Structures are given as C-alpha cells and as structure tokens.
Amino acid sequence: MLKCLNIRWNLLRSLLLFISCLLLLAFYSYLKARPSYALYDNLTRQEREESLALIHNSRGNEKYVYFKQLQGAGFNNQAQEILLFHHLALITSRIYVYQPLVWRPRGEKSHVPLSAFLSGPTKSTISSAVFNEVCPESEIYRVNLRVNYISQWERAVSVLSGNERCIVVTDWIFNWGYLATPGIHTIWPSYQKYLANHFEWSDSVLSIVDRSQTKLRLHSNVHKDGEPYIAIHLRRGDFEGHCESLASDHIGFTTWATLPVLQLSVLLPALDTSNATSITAHCYPSLYRILDAISHQARLHPNVRTLHVLHDGAWDHPLVYLQYYKLAEALKNDAWAKREGWPNGPMVRITQSADVPIGWGEADWAVCVDVELGRRAEAFIGNGYSSLSTQISALRLGDGGRPEDITFV
Structure with missing residues (x-):
C-alpha cells in the first residue's frame, strides 16, 4: 500500500513539475514576445500630440471621417480594412x-497604437483619442453606408464627398462578404495608386x-546584398477546418485574389x-500541388535558387514544420528538379519564417515582416x-510588379 502511494505521489509530483515548466515557458514566451509597455505608451502619446498639432495648425474648414472598424481579427484582416478606410478618406x-489595432497574438485583447505597425494611415490624420476635441x-453626422455589393464603393464615395464636417460611419461597410465579391474591382485602379503613394510600414517593421x-x-530592389529569392506563403496551422467550412458554403477567393488581372x-x-x-484543393493544397506551383515559378525564374517560406508554424501547430521540412527535402532533390524541367538544378537554399531574427519584444511585428519579405x-x-x-499580391502590384510573378495555389 505504501509503495503504491509513493508511486502515485511521484507521478503527481512529475506531473506538477511538468505543468510548472509549461507555465514558466508560456510566461517567458509572453514576456519575450510583447514590446515593452513603455514603447506602446510612448507611441500612443506621440499619436495624440501629433494629432493635436495637426488640429492646431488646421485652417478650420477640414472635414473628418470616423469608421466602424473590425476588431480582434488577424493583422492583415484589420490592415486591409484600415488601408481602404484611409484611401476612401483621401479621395473624398x-x-x-x-x-x-485590437491585437490578440498572446491570447489577450489589447489595443495597440496603429503607428507601431503602419505609418501611412497615421500621417496627416488624427487619432480617435482626440476626435471629440x-x-x-x-x-457629428452619423450615417449607415451599406448597400448592395456592386454599389457599395460608389455610395461611400458619394456620401463622404458631402459637406458634413464630421461623419461617423456606424455600419461595417467592408465586411468579409463584400471583400470576396467583384464589387471591390471598381476600387482597384485608384487603390493601386494609393498603395504606390501612401503605403508605409513603421520604422520598427522596416528595421527587422x-x-x-x-x-x-535575401536580395531585393530595396536590399541589394544577398541572392534573389522566391517567396511562398504556406498557410496551414488551423486553416484546415476553415477550408472545410468554406468548401461547404462554396466560397471563392478573397479580396485582391479575385482581380481579373x-x-x-x-x-x-x-x-x-x-x-x-x-x-x-486551392484552400488547403496538397504538397504535390504546392510543389507544382513552385516549379511553375522556378521555370519562369531559372536563375533564382533560393526559396523563402512564410508559414504559421508554432508550438500549437508543430505539423507545419514537418510539412516545411518535407517541402525543403523535395526542392533540394536533383532528380526531382530535373524531372520538373528546372534548367539550373534544384533549390540551393531554403529559409523560413522561423529563421527571421526576431528579437526580444518584437514578435508583434513578425507577421508584418512576412508580408514585406x-x-x-x-x-x-x-x-x-x-x-x-x-x-502581399496587392502590394506587389502596387509597386508595379507583374501578375505573372504571382501564383495562387
């Protein structure tokens, strides 16, 4: 009996030790990931001061618009909406x-200053913190702008071009349903110019x-050292269940992937x-389909022998790394590259998101770095x-990039 109790106690002690280690690791990861409170506090204060200075120096006849904004979704879901809001404000x-931004990368709902991520929409604009001033x-003139998807953009432009000095849009005009329809195609010609002239990352993002x-x-037109590379976004993680839902509802591509070009x-x-x-097959492509997409671009760019993989691998999505290593092994295989018709042999170097040198307190910007790379x-x-x-595709086209240099699996 005593021996049995000792065994149980040892098991319980081991379990408690294991749980304690996990909690310590999680706490360490949290501290390592989050930028300092002082940084975000300083940026928030700076946003307020710059906004007040803009108001103080204004001529008095300026018009303002405050939109109902998506909160708590992924960075790019929020960013694409913010950029469209800024574009809409400028053209009206x-x-x-x-x-x-309402940010949940650490399992918490926190408000972080937009200027920490995007500089463009915070220039010659004002923070919501001073809107009431x-x-x-x-x-304030409050208005609902949502109509049918085909007329949504024209309706928004028409109303915001009016004479009301302060407009608050009370409905969510760029909802996910609208962003997946051809209605957004009418936005693209002017939005492409907007990206070319107004899109700008924060200094923190560009530094990383x-x-x-x-x-x-990794060589680019901006960074001349290194070797040219092909980038691929390997979207896995929790996406499988999402793709099953999309397939069940017969949903097509989203936003700019629907552009005719x-x-x-x-x-x-x-x-x-x-x-x-x-x-x-398109939403959660097989390894073979991913390899076909890489082969297509490798044949178009025979001198590029470096591949950079953007992925969402994490401690709770470890299988993403397994798929990455399977992909890397195939792409470095001489015989496979020869069968695929690669004139200059297989990939020589393959890098990944996990190789990006993210420092202490910089994890919030990792997704922005992926986009820019x-x-x-x-x-x-x-x-x-x-x-x-x-x-990424929209930004490339905004830079004057070629559609043929983009492949959707």
Whole structure:
C-alpha cells in the first residue's frame, strides 16, 4: 500500500513539475514576445500630440471621417480594412480618424497604437483619442453606408464627398462578404495608386526586415546584398477546418485574389466554387500541388535558387514544420528538379519564417515582416483564401510588379 502511494505521489509530483515548466515557458514566451509597455505608451502619446498639432495648425474648414472598424481579427484582416478606410478618406478630401489595432497574438485583447505597425494611415490624420476635441457631438453626422455589393464603393464615395464636417460611419461597410465579391474591382485602379503613394510600414517593421534580409542573404530592389529569392506563403496551422467550412458554403477567393488581372495567376485546374473538392484543393493544397506551383515559378525564374517560406508554424501547430521540412527535402532533390524541367538544378537554399531574427519584444511585428519579405521577392506563391497572401499580391502590384510573378495555389 505504501509503495503504491509513493508511486502515485511521484507521478503527481512529475506531473506538477511538468505543468510548472509549461507555465514558466508560456510566461517567458509572453514576456519575450510583447514590446515593452513603455514603447506602446510612448507611441500612443506621440499619436495624440501629433494629432493635436495637426488640429492646431488646421485652417478650420477640414472635414473628418470616423469608421466602424473590425476588431480582434488577424493583422492583415484589420490592415486591409484600415488601408481602404484611409484611401476612401483621401479621395473624398477628408481627414481619416484612425483607431488602435485590437491585437490578440498572446491570447489577450489589447489595443495597440496603429503607428507601431503602419505609418501611412497615421500621417496627416488624427487619432480617435482626440476626435471629440475637433468634432463635438453636436457636429457629428452619423450615417449607415451599406448597400448592395456592386454599389457599395460608389455610395461611400458619394456620401463622404458631402459637406458634413464630421461623419461617423456606424455600419461595417467592408465586411468579409463584400471583400470576396467583384464589387471591390471598381476600387482597384485608384487603390493601386494609393498603395504606390501612401503605403508605409513603421520604422520598427522596416528595421527587422532589413536585419532579416542581411542575415538570410535575401536580395531585393530595396536590399541589394544577398541572392534573389522566391517567396511562398504556406498557410496551414488551423486553416484546415476553415477550408472545410468554406468548401461547404462554396466560397471563392478573397479580396485582391479575385482581380481579373490575377486570374491567369491561379494554378490549374482553376477554382470551381460549385465544387467543394476544388475549393479544398486551392484552400488547403496538397504538397504535390504546392510543389507544382513552385516549379511553375522556378521555370519562369531559372536563375533564382533560393526559396523563402512564410508559414504559421508554432508550438500549437508543430505539423507545419514537418510539412516545411518535407517541402525543403523535395526542392533540394536533383532528380526531382530535373524531372520538373528546372534548367539550373534544384533549390540551393531554403529559409523560413522561423529563421527571421526576431528579437526580444518584437514578435508583434513578425507577421508584418512576412508580408514585406513576400512583397520584395522575385516571385510570390500564395493562397487566394488568405488575407496575408492577397495583401502581399496587392502590394506587389502596387509597386508595379507583374501578375505573372504571382501564383495562387
């Protein structure tokens, strides 16, 4: 009996020790990931001061717009909406009232300053923290803008071009349903120019990107050292269940992956939204399909022998790393490259998101670094169901990039 109790106690002690180690590891990861409170506090204070200075120096006839904003979704879901809001404000001659990002990368709901990530929408605009100081309640005109998807953009432009000084949009106009329809195609010509002229990362993001290209020896038009590379976004993790839902509802690609100019960029067989199997094949592609997409771009860029893989591997998605290593092994195989018709042999170097030199307190910016490295690559392979992939594709086209250098699996 005593021996049995000792065994149970030893097991319980081992279990408690294991749980304690996990908790310590989680706490360490949390501390390592999050930027200092002082940094975010300083940026929030700076946003307020710059906004007040802009108001103080204004002529008094400026018009403002404050939008109902998506909160708590992934970075690129929030960013694509914010950029569209800023673009809409600019073309209707209004000052954009920007809001914080609602950020949940550490399992918490926290408001972080937008300027920590994106500089463009925080220039010559004002923070929501001072909106009431320039637009008292008595001067605010509240409006719903949502109509049918085809007329949504024109309706928004028409209303915001009016004479009301302070407009608050009370409905969510760029919802996910709208962003997956051809209605957004009317936005693209002006939005492409907006990206070319107004898109800008924060200094923190650009610093990590420059450090990453140096360490990983990735050449681009911005960073001349290193070797040219192809980037691929391997969207896995928790995406499988999401893809099953999309297939069940017969949902097509999202946002800019639906642009007519990019339809020839879709790897054959083309997406058939009436066929759930076709949706699954594009949303959660097999390793063979991913390899076919890489081969397509490798043949178009025979001198590029470096591949950088953007992925969402993490402690709770360890199988992503297994798929990455399987992919890397195949791409470095001489015989396979020869069969695929690669004139200069297999890939020589393969790097990944996990190799990016993210320092203490910099994890919040990792997703931005992935986007920018995809934007700067010689060619890009992405997933038409992913906001990260479509964001990269839009930025590449905004830079004057060629549609043929983009492939959607």
